[in-house]
Structures are given as structure tokens and as C-alpha cells.
Amino acid sequence: MDRKITLEIGKDCLIIDFLRNRFSGRRIHFLREKGCVLLNGAPVTVRDRARAGDRLELLFKENGSFDYIPQDLGVKIVYEDEDVLVAYKPEGVPSMPAAPHFTGNLFNGLKYLRPNDVFRVVTRLDKDTSGLVLLAKNALSHSILHEEIRSVVKTYAAVCDGAVTAPVLIDAPIGSDDGAERFVSENGKPAKTHIIASKPFPFGSLVKIVTETGRTHQIRVHLAYIGHPIAGDGLYGNGKAFAGGHLLTCCGIAFTHPVSREKREISLDGEADLLRRMKISQ
Secondary structure, eight states, X not given: OOEEEEEEOOSSEEHHHHHHTTSOHHXXXXXXXXXXXXETTEEOOTTSXXXXXXXXXXXXXXXXXXXXXXXXXXXXXXXXOSXXXXXXXXXXXXXXXXXXXXXXXXXXXXXXXXXXXXXXXSSOOOTTOEEEEEEESSHHHHHHHHHXXXXXXXXXXXXXXXXXXXSEEXXXXXXXXXXXXXXXXXXXXXXXXXXXXXXXXXTEEEEEEEESSOOTTHHHHHHHHTTOOBTTOTTTSOOOOOTTSSOEEXXXXXXXXXXXXXXXXXXXXXXXXXXHHHHHHO
């Protein structure tokens, strides 16, 4: 949907200079269309001058579509405002529509819940990883969150084999070949995983994890690398089957709101989510 923002000018200036202190050149470019910038209710261009105390209204027009088949996939909305949405994605549901998952993915589940809204994924989870996913509800928010993706902090809970001592920092680069599997390699990309808590649990240990980087399959590769693969991980672990795959869930997301600039921390009970998945596997 279109997003309108109202700002107050602090001192006499050119509008373009005021905007440059707040938005990237790419976002300012979208405001050059007629009617996208109003000064005290009157249309202006970004090259016009404003005075201290003036009210500047900016209209960022939506340029996306959300044409997916609505499906009830167990997706839940955990947090929502005008600009962002945090959804719970069940295990077995891909984050993105791609062959062979043009149906049965997160977007189909969101279409079922919010048929008239447009969403853009900011953070993703593996198909068999459950938990929280951050999405933008307009082009402006998506652009800002994408630029600030390194500042988004995700917390995970997992059940892994054996007894794990915490805290532990796993600092091991991750590489890949032409297949889906990733592996620790000195020629890979830097990857850091922090195990911040651990306790005994059925099948091994319940661990709480924060990632410093966001490599594909990072947690799964790193836990397998230190000899504690995630329970139920058929690619990196012992292959013991669980309904929906490996026992890993994203239980927390912390980010700076793209418009209000306030800190947001959204969480769920990761242990309860993993116990639910273990129960339906019995």
C-alpha cells in the first residue's frame, strides 16, 4: 500500500537537502513524481525551499503486487503495524515462492490472512525451520530494512545432539559447491554463530543461538561442525526423522523500525514450539 509520512522542517532549507539527511537517493527518486511532495498542503518539488516550522508530506507510492493463491497454512501474525509485519512460519512452509513451491509457501499463507496487503520478505528461514519472519508492508519500509539488514538480530532455539557447553562462539567460514549442501571451508565466507545458553533436553541439549552473520544453513552447518548436529537434520545430522524436519526455530527478532526509528523486539516461546514439534513426531 502507499505510505504517507509527515515531517516538520526544523530550519530554512532546500527540501532536497532536508530529504538527503533522512533518505537514500533511491528513495528520493520515487518522490519526484507529481503530487508526491506537499508543503503545507500544496504540491511542490524537491528543489523548492522550505522554512522552519513548515509541514512536509511525502507520499511513497506502492509499486508491487501480491498475486498469490490464499491458503490456510498455519501462518500466524505475531506483530503488525502500518509498515512492518512479523509472522510465525510453521515448519514445512518455504519462505519464498520458487519452483517447486509456487503454492504452499509463506506468501500463500499471508494472502489467506491479509488478502489486500502487499508484503516483501526481509528475513528468511529454511523450509523446515519454524519461527519468526520479518516482512515489510510497503516499498519504503522494505528499502530501509534491506539497507539495515545487518543490524537485524535473530535469536534461535534448537535441539541438538549431545551435551553442549555455553557460551560458545563458532567462528568458521562457510562455503558451497553447486549443490544445496554447505560446509565449513577456509575459502568460504565469514560466519559467526553464538551459542548463548544450553540445558539438557530430550535427544540432547536445548540451545539458544544468536547469529552474527546470515549464511545459508549457517546454524545447521556450524552445530554439525562442532559435533552437535540439530536433531532431525537429514542433511547435516544423523537423519533421524521428525515431522517437518530439523528441530530449529527462530524465536526472536530485534530491529529498528524503518519509519519511527524505535527499537522493536518480537519474541515467542522457542522451547514450547520445539516441544510441539517433538510431540507431533511421536
